[in-house]
Amino acid sequence: MRKPLTNKTIEALKPKAKRYEVRDTYCPGFGLRVTPKGRKTFFVAYRYGIDQRRPALGTFPITSLAKARNEAISILRDVVDGIDPQQSRGRDDLTLREGVEAFVEQYAKPRNKSWRESERVLTRELVSRFGEREIAKMTRADILVASDAAMARGAKYQANRIVSNARKLFNWFVERGMIDANPLTGIRAPAREKSRDRILTDDELARVIAACRDMPYPFGPYTLMLLATAQRRSEVANMRWSEINFEKRTWEIPAERSKNGKAHNVPLSDFAIKIFDNVLQFSDCDFAFTTTRRSPISGITKMHRRIYEISETSGWRLHDLRRTASSKMAEAGIQLQVAEKVLNHISGSLGGIAGVYNRYHYEPEKRAALEAWAHVLAEIEAKGFDR
Structure with missing residues (x-):
């Protein structure tokens, strides 16, 4: 679906049974993705070399349409100039919310059939707390706040999932040059898990x-x-x-x-x-x-x-x-x-x-x-x- 994306158009978009996308007629490659739960995420689709990429640019209305479109234009301009947008895009102001969205789209979905669970854990436990914080400023203590909260409510397996998914997320940030080091290096799973053997009588x-x-x-x-x-x-x-x-x-x-x-x-x-x-x-x-x-x-x-x-x-x-x-x-x-x-x-x-x-x-x-x-x-x- 292609439409001129305006604030009024975006506000009028309703969730459907399946996720769908609306491409912007003003800026080819720029668009908005709408999930069945009504979440609206900006993205830009482009090809660099043999790679096809679709980085997320933020969630509406937290990220404005103007900011997202300008970011898309900047990325597409880099591609035309032969510059890799992943290397040139400023990493210092990338928020955790934007980083998680990019991680899910570019890494989790293509490689992991259970990507929805990873997205759920990261969004519920980390983005909800630190979504607008720059990823370069995230610390080990921040992640442990989330895992300790899960342990405190008795959800020890969830605490393990928080640490394991966050470790994978920040490793991906390191590989992409978004941060210099993974703050979770050396952190073990908070709880010991036992294989369940419960059978109902x-x-x-x-x-x-x-x-x-x-x-x-x-x-x-x-x-x-x-x-x-x-x-x-x-x-x-x-x-x-x-x-x-x-x-x-x-x-x-x-x-x-x-x-x-x-x-x-x-x-x-x-x-x-x-x-x-x-x-x-x-x-x-x-x-x-x-x-x-x-x-x-x-x-x-x-x-x-x-x-x-x-x-x-x-x-x-x-x-x-x-x-x-x-x-x-x-x-x-x-x-x-x-x-x-x-x-x-x-x-x-x-x-x-x-x-x-x-x-x-x-x-x-x-x-x-x-x-x-x-x-x-x-x-x-x-x-x-x-x-």
């Missing part, structure tokens, strides 16, 4: 299923779909109606949303198909689970706490439902490589050389495994729980 599963049956759309059906398909939280949250084939009883997760970057076909069992009876479908929205009709389901933390209360269970996470499904499949005699195909794992028995040469997709076996798991769930629900 049959009684807990019965309680959780009953609680979800009583919960309204989208939260109850969403949690049941996590349980029935054994897929990842983000994958189920982003499920689209256009990905579901009811005739073939399949759900196709596209490669761009799959953690390992490979498209994944999920057979839908009878248990899963019946969940759709309580899933609302809106004519103007492709998301199966949504609270806004413009973006995937939100408020999952509150939903989880509510399930705890209704089911009178505790100490488990949504990811533990996936581990429970895998373990129950093993109890039912499902072979390991089949369970890994259901989970869309590329490690374990299907990793390394075995994964290179074994191109069989195990579709019939995957369907049999999920039907067996559905049978287990149906029996557990029918049996009920101890009162």
